[in-house]
Amino acid sequence: IDISTNINGIKISSCIMNASGILCCTEKELYNLMMSSSGAVVTKSCTIKPRKGNLKPRYFEWKGGSINSMGLPNLGIDFYLNFLEKKNSKKPFLLSISGLSIEENYLILRKANISSNMNAIELNLSCPNLLEKDKILGYDFSKISDFLENLFQFYKKPLGVKLPPYFEDFHFRKMAFILNKYPIYFVTCINSLPNGICIDINKESVVIHPKKGFGGIGGLSIKPFALANVRKFYTYLRKDIPIIGCGGICTGKDVFEYILCGASAVQIGTQFLKEGIPVFDRLIKELITILKNKNYSSLNSFKGKLNVF
Numbered sequence: 001i002d003i004s005t006n007i008n009g010i011k012i013s014s015c016i017m018n019a020s021g022i023l024c025c026t027e028k029e030l031y032n033l034m035m036s037s038s039g040a041v042v043t044k045s046c047t048i049k050p051r052k053g054n055l056k057p058r059y060f061e062w063k064g065g066s067i068n069s070m071g072l073p074n075l076g077i078d079f080y081l082n083f084l085e086k087k088n089s090k091k092p093f094l095l096s097i098s099g100l101s102i103e104e105n106y107l108i109l110r111k112a113n114i115s116s117n118m119n120a121i122e123l124n125l126s127c128p129n130l131l132e133k134d135k136i137l138g139y140d141f142s143k144i145s146d147f148l149e150n151l152f153q154f155y156k157k158p159l160g161v162k163l164p165p166y167f168e169d170f171h172f173r174k175m176a177f178i179l180n181k182y183p184i185y186f187v188t189c190i191n192s193l194p195n196g197i198c199i200d201i202n203k204e205s206v207v208i209h210p211k212k213g214f215g216g217i218g219g220l221s222i223k224p225f226a227l228a229n230v231r232k233f234y235t236y237l238r239k240d241i242p243i244i245g246c247g248g249i250c251t252g253k254d255v256f257e258y259i260l261c262g263a264s265a266v267q268i269g270t271q272f273l274k275e276g277i278p279v280f281d282r283l284i285k286e287l288i289t290i291l292k293n294k295n296y297s298s299l300n301s302f303k304g305k306l307n308v309f
C-alpha cells in the first residue's frame, strides 16, 4: 500500500504531516519532527524578528477541539533559514511565513529567496493586513491579487499558500481565479476558524487571555468546513495545483475523507498537540487498514472521487 504523495515534484513519503504552528517552533521540536513519521516538516509561521507572542493562557483545549490566540510566537526568519542550512535530513521542509504586513512579507521572502535548503514556502494568508486593524489578508481579495502580482515578479522558488476558511461559493471562485493566475505550488486549506470564543461557566469567563477571549478555532468541530474548502478548491483550482487538507483530523478515516475530497496530503494540528509524535504512526496505520479493506493500492485510486447523489 503506497500512501506517499508528490506535491508538484516534492516527493513526500507519507501524505500525513504536521500543521504549521503545532510543536514546530524550536530547534528541538523541528528535530523531533524531522526524525518522526511525519511526511514533511512544516515550521511555525515566522516573522522578520523573533516574537514572544501573546500573554498566556493563549491556547485552550475543549471537547470540540482547540482555541488559540498565540500571537505568532516564533524564533524569526534567520533562525529557520539557519536551521534549514544545517539540517542533514532528506525530509521535505515547508517554511511557513506570516509577516505582520505585506511589506514584511516581501522582506522575509527576499531572505528566503537566497536559501537553498527548503523545499517550499507556505505563505500564511491569515497574516494580518495591518492597514485595516485585525483584518486578515486572506479576506481582502484585491490586496491579495496585488500582493501575489508583485511577489511573483521576484520570488521564483516553490511557494504555496495557507488559506483561511471561506464560506460562500463566490469567494471560492474569486480566490481560485486569483490563484490560478500564478505558479502556486500548493494550497493548504484551512487555517483555524477566526474569532471564536470558548467559555468556562464556573468562572463565567472566557478561557484565553488575549483579544478578550477571541481566538482561532481548530480541531474536530471545524472538519466539515475544512472538507468543504478542500472540495471547493479541488473543483475550482487548476488541476496542477495540489491541495493539502488541514482541520480536525483525528483518525485515519478523517485522512481518507480529505483525500476523497481531492487533497493530495494532510496536516495535523490540534490532534498532534494532544497526542504528540506518536499521532503520525497511528494515523498511517489506520489509513493503511482502510485502504487494505477497500482494496486501494495508492491515494490515486480514490483521490477526489467523492460521490454525490
Ligand SMILES: CC(C)(C)CCc1c(C(=O)O)[nH]c(=O)[nH]c1=O
Pocket: 021, 045, 068, 069, 070, 071, 072, 073, 098, 124, 126, 127, 128, 191, 192, 216
Ligand atoms: C493569526 C496570526 C497571528 C495573524 C497568524 C498566526 C496564527 C496563529 C497565531 O500565531 O496566533 N494561530 C492560528 O491558529 N493560525 C495562525 O495563522
